[in-house]
Amino acid sequence: MSEVVDTDSQALHHLLTEAGVDWDGLSGEVARQADALLGGDQAALILDESAFVKKGKASAGVARMWNGRLGKVDNSQVGVFSALCRNQRVTLLDSRLYLPKTWVEDAQRCRRAHIPEEARQLRSKCDLALELVDTARQHSVRFGYVAVDGGYGKDPVFLRRLAARSLCFVADVHKDQRIWLEDPAPCQPVTSGRGRPAKKRRTDRPSLTVAEWAARQPASAWKVVKLRQGEKGTLKAEYLHARVWVWDGKEETARHWHLLVRRECGAGTPSHYVLSNADADASTTRLARMQGCRFFIEHAFREAKSELAMADYQVRRWDAWHRHMALVRIAMLFLLKERLAIQDDVPMLSLADLVLAIDQLLPRPEPTPERIARIIQQRHRRRQKALESCLRRELEI
Numbered sequence: 001m002s003e004v005v006d007t008d009s010q011a012l013h014h015l016l017t018e019a020g021v022d023w024d025g026l027s028g029e030v031a032r033q034a035d036a037l038l039g040g041d042q043a044a045l046i047l048d049e050s051a052f053v054k055k056g057k058a059s060a061g062v063a064r065m066w067n068g069r070l071g072k073v074d075n076s077q078v079g080v081f082s083a084l085c086r087n088q089r090v091t092l093l094d095s096r097l098y099l100p101k102t103w104v105e106d107a108q109r110c111r112r113a114h115i116p117e118e119a120r121q122l123r124s125k126c127d128l129a130l131e132l133v134d135t136a137r138q139h140s141v142r143f144g145y146v147a148v149d150g151g152y153g154k155d156p157v158f159l160r161r162l163a164a165r166s167l168c169f170v171a172d173v174h175k176d177q178r179i180w181l182e183d184p185a186p187c188q189p190v191t192s193g194r195g196r197p198a199k200k201r202r203t204d205r206p207s208l209t210v211a212e213w214a215a216r217q218p219a220s221a222w223k224v225v226k227l228r229q230g231e232k233g234t235l236k237a238e239y240l241h242a243r244v245w246v247w248d249g250k251e252e253t254a255r256h257w258h259l260l261v262r263r264e265c266g267a268g269t270p271s272h273y274v275l276s277n278a279d280a281d282a283s284t285t286r287l288a289r290m291q292g293c294r295f296f297i298e299h300a301f302r303e304a305k306s307e308l309a310m311a312d313y314q315v316r317r318w319d320a321w322h323r324h325m326a327l328v329r330i331a332m333l334f335l336l337k338e339r340l341a342i343q344d345d346v347p348m349l350s351l352a353d354l355v356l357a358i359d360q361l362l363p364r365p366e367p368t369p370e371r372i373a374r375i376i377q378q379r380h381r382r383r384q385k386a387l388e389s390c391l392r393r394e395l396e397i
Helices: 009-017 023-038 107-112 125-138 156-164 210-215 284-292 295-307 318-341 351-361 369-396
Strands: 044-053 063-067 072-086 089-097 145-148 169-173 223-230 233-246 255-264 272-276
Touching: 023 072, 023 089, 023 318, 044 063, 044 125, 044 295, 072 125, 072 295, 072 318, 089 125, 089 295, 089 318, 125 156, 145 284, 156 169, 169 284, 210 233, 210 255, 210 272, 223 284, 233 284, 255 284, 272 284, 295 318, 295 351, 318 351
Parallel strands: 044 145, 145 169
Antiparallel strands: 044 072, 063 072, 072 089, 169 272, 223 233, 233 255, 255 272
């Protein structure tokens, strides 16, 4: 950025670390404006995580963790994000940086990364996701349901905490998720009167996994659903749908939820297993389209990283990471507004198209020899500073 506008990298770094900006208020305003554009009963609040490859050990929260984009464990930071989606339009709402246990237990490391005291506690990604849900509601963001992938849907406590908030959800689950085809009616076993009474509830009714249930269904049970119109035509998939009972082995009663199984047309094996606490009369088509909206947060991540420099930050501090993500959300919201304003005239306009147009239209400084030399000198100073920092860390080790 410092090579385009008339400033230097230090001024931009100051914006992310020291500038007196009400970042919380700014995030709230982004959420409120996003709600005005997309909010409503048909909107989805989508929760997902995204990883950022990082070198070294100094960046807040960095550790060897699963990086979905790379498909392997690597040195990364992981953020949990929320997005608001309706009618194939999406914008990022909020984000939280995940802190692994190794960071929480290292107070000195946290201080160096400017991690506030209240954030130095072990919180799972599901905890952070629920915090994003609560924050969206505090900002009066309107949505009809919450959508999550299997990384969150596999946690029964997370799903029950959503249900306890009277929120509808569609959640991918793993293929070994156990279900009952009739109410398991859990109860405490009758004891003989000797020894301690049993505290753990049990059921004598058989259960099976969602994968086992799907494998037992006849070919005629699969239903083709038209999900949406895509760039390559109508997107369709095949689905199984049933009402099942789910019990975590602890609750007094089981939950009566929807089970949805998806496979791509022509595929032999399912690609998604889904649980939902939607109304009992929710149709297969409705549930399928609700589950399918998760595509759009993944699409938002791709656009943000390729067009809005979401992953191109050079900061290590906790606060700077969150501020950088706030700027990304502001940029995405602005571009969403522009697309909606002219969608009737240019329905195929993409975020990348708008970024290209703005890049071409904005005035740029004249590429004089002096300016080019200054840019190269700035790059060299940054490289030298990075090298000196690495050498200092090696000496400390």
